[in-house]
Amino acid sequence: MTAQEPPPPPVADPIRPPLGRPPLNRFFTFTAIAVAGLVADLVTKSWLFGWPKTRFGGVHWLIDGYVGFQCSLNEGALFGLGQGAQAWFAAVSVLAGIGIVVWLFRYGAAWDWWLTGTLGAIMGGVLGNLYDRIGLPGMAWGRGGWPVPEGRTEGETIYAVRDWILLQLSDDMRWPNFNIADSLLVVGVAVLFFRSFAAPNGGSAAKSSGES
DSSP states (O other), X not given: OOOOOXXXXXXXXXXXXXXXXXXXXXXXXXHHHHHHHHHHHHHHHHHHHTOTTTTTSOOEEEETTTEEEEEEEESSSGGGOSTTOHHHHHHHHHHHHHXXXXXXXXXXXXXXXXXXXXXXXXXXHHHHHHHHHTTTTOOBTTSTTOOOOTTOOTTXXXXXXEEEEEEEEETTXXXXXXXXXXXXXXHHHHHHHHHHHHOSSHHHHHHHHXXX
């Protein structure tokens, strides 16, 4: 009777090593999507807010009475919520951006292609609106034609998100104006939400998608 041979040692996963960092292509994918979203958001804002027809609230219709361009300034959050809390929302945006990077590249979420792309889009939206909230466009109340609202002073820097996409069913049923950054945030969160139901076993789902 021969002695039973010991089982072979476990083979390490060459695709996704334990506690290993995601490959560089995930970082480049995330960065490319985030930068593309940010550039698209800032370029369209600059264009629409520099166009005399739409700059101060005028409407340019693409589909008459339903879809068009109209510039507005939002001192709140997504779709006009929380007006006047710009500093708080800016701080939340910074924390969200840091959290996304840490989750992806410190805790390995970037092994999942879906998460990498979706969080890249969300990051583009976060940065696009953060750019406006900290006053980088250089706009000021009472300068360049922007009227001074109640509670503001002439020459005060405008810390507000620039919105320009107009959707409505009628004049009485109008969706709050929004922009590309808002769209990236909403679509990104929706993808994460539905993805969580499509892949209830998050760890194994991330591994299977990351190994492609």
